[in-house]
Amino acid sequence: MTDDSSAPRDESESASTATPVIADATTAEGVFDIPSCMPAEALYNCDILTPEEYNAATNTGAQLIQLVSEMLRTVDESIRESENKGENLLSMNEGLSLSVPADYQVATEVPPERPIIQLAVKHAPEQYCGLPSELADDSQRSSSSNSAASFRGFPDKFPESIRETLPPEADPFAIREGMTLAWKDVNLTVKGRGKILDRRILQNVWGEVPKKETTAIMGSSGAGKTSLMNVLSGRTASGGNVQVKANITLDNVPADPTKIGVRQMIAFVAQDDSLQVTATPREAIRFSAKLRLGRSLTDDQLDIMTQCMLHELGLVACADTIVGGPLIKGISGGERKRTSVGVELVVKPAMLFLDEPTSGLDSFSAVQLCQLLKKVARVGASVMFTIHQPSSRIFREFDQLILLNKGRVMYQGPVSTIADYFGARGHPCPRNYNPADWIMKVAQKVPIQELEEAGFFPKDERKATVTNEVDTSELLILRNQSIPQAKEKPPTMTTEISMLVWRELVHIRRAKSVTVARIIQTIVLASVIGLIFFDVGNAPNDSVSNLQGHFGAIIMVATIIMMGPAQAALLSFPDERPVFLREYSTKHYSVSSYFLSRLSIEAMMGALQSLLTTLICYFAIDFRGSFINYYGACFTLAMGSTAIAVILGAAAGSSSKIATAALPLVLLPQMLFVGYFVSPELIPVWLRWIQYICPMTYATRILLVAEFQTCEESFLSQIYCQSLLDNTGADPDEVLWYWCILIGQFVVFRLIALAILHKSAQRFY
Numbered sequence: 001m002t003d004d005s006s007a008p009r010d011e012s013e014s015a016s017t018a019t020p021v022i023a024d025a026t027t028a029e030g031v032f033d034i035p036s037c038m039p040a041e042a043l044y045n046c047d048i049l050t051p052e053e054y055n056a057a058t059n060t061g062a063q064l065i066q067l068v069s070e071m072l073r074t075v076d077e078s079i080r081e082s083e084n085k086g087e088n089l090l091s092m093n094e095g096l097s098l099s100v101p102a103d104y105q106v107a108t109e110v111p112p113e114r115p116i117i118q119l120a121v122k123h124a125p126e127q128y129c130g131l132p133s134e135l136a137d138d139s140q141r142s143s144s145s146n147s148a149a150s151f152r153g154f155p156d157k158f159p160e161s162i163r164e165t166l167p168p169e170a171d172p173f174a175i176r177e178g179m180t181l182a183w184k185d186v187n188l189t190v191k192g193r194g195k196i197l198d199r200r201i202l203q204n205v206w207g208e209v210p211k212k213e214t215t216a217i218m219g220s221s222g223a224g225k226t227s228l229m230n231v232l233s234g235r236t237a238s239g240g241n242v243q244v245k246a247n248i249t250l251d252n253v254p255a256d257p258t259k260i261g262v263r264q265m266i267a268f269v270a271q272d273d274s275l276q277v278t279a280t281p282r283e284a285i286r287f288s289a290k291l292r293l294g295r296s297l298t299d300d301q302l303d304i305m306t307q308c309m310l311h312e313l314g315l316v317a318c319a320d321t322i323v324g325g326p327l328i329k330g331i332s333g334g335e336r337k338r339t340s341v342g343v344e345l346v347v348k349p350a351m352l353f354l355d356e357p358t359s360g361l362d363s364f365s366a367v368q369l370c371q372l373l374k375k376v377a378r379v380g381a382s383v384m385f386t387i388h389q390p391s392s393r394i395f396r397e398f399d400q401l402i403l404l405n406k407g408r409v410m411y412q413g414p415v416s417t418i419a420d421y422f423g424a425r426g427h428p429c430p431r432n433y434n435p436a437d438w439i440m441k442v443a444q445k446v447p448i449q450e451l452e453e454a455g456f457f458p459k460d461e462r463k464a465t466v467t468n469e470v471d472t473s474e475l476l477i478l479r480n481q482s483i484p485q486a487k488e489k490p491p492t493m494t495t496e497i498s499m500l501v502w503r504e505l506v507h508i509r510r511a512k513s514v515t516v517a518r519i520i521q522t523i524v525l526a527s528v529i530g531l532i533f534f535d536v537g538n539a540p541n542d543s544v545s546n547l548q549g550h551f552g553a554i555i556m557v558a559t560i561i562m563m564g565p566a567q568a569a570l571l572s573f574p575d576e577r578p579v580f581l582r583e584y585s586t587k588h589y590s591v592s593s594y595f596l597s598r599l600s601i602e603a604m605m606g607a608l609q610s611l612l613t614t615l616i617c618y619f620a621i622d623f624r625g626s627f628i629n630y631y632g633a634c635f636t637l638a639m640g641s642t643a644i645a646v647i648l649g650a651a652a653g654s655s656s657k658i659a660t661a662a663l664p665l666v667l668l669p670q671m672l673f674v675g676y677f678v679s680p681e682l683i684p685v686w687l688r689w690i691q692y693i694c695p696m697t698y699a700t701r702i703l704l705v706a707e708f709q710t711c712e713e714s715f716l717s718q719i720y721c722q723s724l725l726d727n728t729g730a731d732p733d734e735v736l737w738y739w740c741i742l743i744g745q746f747v748v749f750r751l752i753a754l755a756i757l758h759k760s761a762q763r764f765y
C-alpha cells in the first residue's frame, strides 16, 4: 500500500468513480470501489488521463489490471469465435460492427496502447446504446476501413464519419463567430422595507466571457452566481424592490440584455429545466433544431444532427423516454439537464450560459459535459456557467474563473494562475488538494477583511469598455442593430404553428389521463343535465313550470359549455409559461405562432366538448331548434369563454392559482344577465350594460329564439313564449346580429389576450 497518508487527500474525490479511481487504485480502499462502478466508466476515465498518469496508476493498481485484462479476454474470445466462423468482425451490440486487426493479441496486462482499452470500453454492453439501423449501416461501412485504433471517445460516441456528412449549418460543432461579453460595475441591490436594510447582492462586479473559452463562476451558496448570470442574460432587471445597474458590452458594443433582441443571442440553460414534460429528449432537441435553424436543412439532416447531439450528451439510452415532470415520471434529473443543454447546443450558439449544468450529474457525466462545453467554446462560442464543487479533473477543464464572495469578485482570470494568485496572498493550495475545494475553503473560512488585506478582490484594470454607467431600469444602450442576428431564413409561420400543434397533440395523447378526465367530465355533466331536464323541450309551454324547465335547460347547457373548455384553456398559459418564455426568448417561434397554435388546439377540444354536450343534451332534452344552430351557438360560446380564460391566463403570468380563482368570478355572473333569474329590465341601469359584453347573453338569445319563436298554437303557450322572449330581450329579427356580436366578442377577446401575451413575453421577471 503506497498511500501518502501524510498529505491531505482530495476529499471530494475520494469516493468518486471518475479520475480518482486510478489514484485510489493504489489503496486497498479504492480498489474495492472499482468493480462497483460501471467498468466502462472507470475505463473511460482511464482514457481521459494522460498516458503518464495512466501508466503510473497501472503499475500499482493490481486489481484494475485484472479488471481490464478480463474485459480484454472477453473481447478476444468474441474475436476468436468470429474468426472460427471465418469472420474478421467483432459484432457489437445493436448491429454496429468493428473490424479488428488480424494479428490481435490477448493482453495479459494493461497495455499502453489506449485504443485497445477503448475497444474494451466499446464492448461494455451496459454503456453501449446502439444506433438506429440506418446509421449502423453507415458506421459499419466506415469502421470496416479502419482499425480498432480509430475508435476513440465516449462509449456511445457518434461516428465522426456520419457527422462529417452534415453541412456546416447542421453541424452542432461547426466553427462559428463568437462574441465577447464584458461587464463592469454590475450592482444588484434588494431594497429593504421598514427596519430591514438594503441588501447588496452584487457589488461592482466586473469580468468578461471571452470567445473560444469556457468561464466558470464559482462561489459559495448565496455568493451571487445565479444573480450575476441572470443580470447578464437579461433575466433580472430593476423593478419592485430590486435595483440593477450594469454596464454590459457585446464585442465592445453597449448592449442591454433585457431587450429581447440581445437576449435572443444568448443561449441560456437555467437551473430549473423548462422542457415540455411529455416530449422526449430526441423530440425536444429536434424541435429546437427544426425551428431555430431555418429552412435549409432536410429532415434527414435534422435526424442525424439530433442523433449526433444525443450521442454527444450520452442520451441515446433515454432518447425516446419522456422528459417528465413533478407529476409524470420521466428521465432522470441529470438526463433532463443534459437535454436542456442539447436543446441549446444544437443551434450552434455564439454565447452559451448555463446555470449549474453539472448539478445532478454523476462525476463521469459531469466531466463528459464539461468537455463538451469546452469543445463548443473551441469552435468559437463564449461559454459561461456557474458550478458548485467541481472535482480537480473538471476544474482543470475551465479556461477562466470568476470567484465570487458575498457578491464581490474575489478572483477573475485564467484558472492556470489561480494557484499562484492564492499562494502569493498567503493561501497556497496544499499538495494533492483539489484547488477548487481549496479556494472555496479560503473564500468561506477567511474573514473578508483579512482577504482584503491579503490583496484579494482585485480592481478592474481592464481598459474601460463603457465610459458612463447606465441604469438598466431606464433605456440602456441599444445598438442591437449592429449586432448580427443568427437566423437568416426563419421557418415560415405555418411551420411554426404546425410544429407547435403537433407537439401539443402528442402531449394530449401522452397525457391521456387528463384528456380522458376532461371527456368523462363533459359526458357526465351533460348526462346529468340531460336526465334532470329529460324531455322538457317536448312539454307544451302553456304553464309556468314547463316554461321554466325549458328555459332552465337552455341556461344549464350554456353554463357547462361556457365553463368546461374555458377551464382547460385557462391553465394552459400559466402551465406552459416557463417553456413558452424560454422558447420565445431563444427564437423558436413568434408570439403569434404560439397563440394561433393554442387557438387551434382549443378550437379542436372546444369543438369536441361542445359536440359531446350538445349530442347528449339536444336529444335527451328534446330541444326544438335545429341541431346545427344549437351546436353552432354552443361552440361559438365555448370559444368566446375560452378567449376570456386566455386573457386571464396570459395576465396571471405564472400564477395559475390567481387565474383559477378569477375565472368563476368572470364567467358565472354572466348567468345573471340572461334574464332567467331576473329580467334585464329590472337590473339597475348602471349595471345593465354588462349584459352587452357577455358572450352568454347572445348565445342564449340565439337559443331562446330557436326554442320559443315557434310555440304551440295554444293561446297560453303563445303568450308565455312571447313574454319570455320580451323579458329576456331576445328578438327574432336580431338573430343575425347576435351571431355577429358573439363571433366579434371572440375575436376581440382573443386579440386582447394576444396583446397581453406579447407584452408579458418581453420580460422574464
Ligand SMILES: Nc1ncnc2c1ncn2[C@@H]1O[C@H](COP(=O)(O)OP(=O)(O)OP(=O)(O)O)[C@@H](O)[C@H]1O
Residues within 6 Å of the ligand: 190, 201, 219, 220, 221, 222, 223, 224, 225, 226, 227, 228, 242
Ligand atoms: N430578487 C431577490 N430578492 C431578494 N433576495 C434575492 C433576490 N435575488 C437574489 N437574492 C439573494 O441574493 C443571494 C444570492 O443569490 P443567488 O441565487 O445569486 O446565489 P447563488 O450564488 O447562485 O447561490 P446557490 O449556489 O445557492 O444557487 C441569495 O441570498 C438570495 O436570497
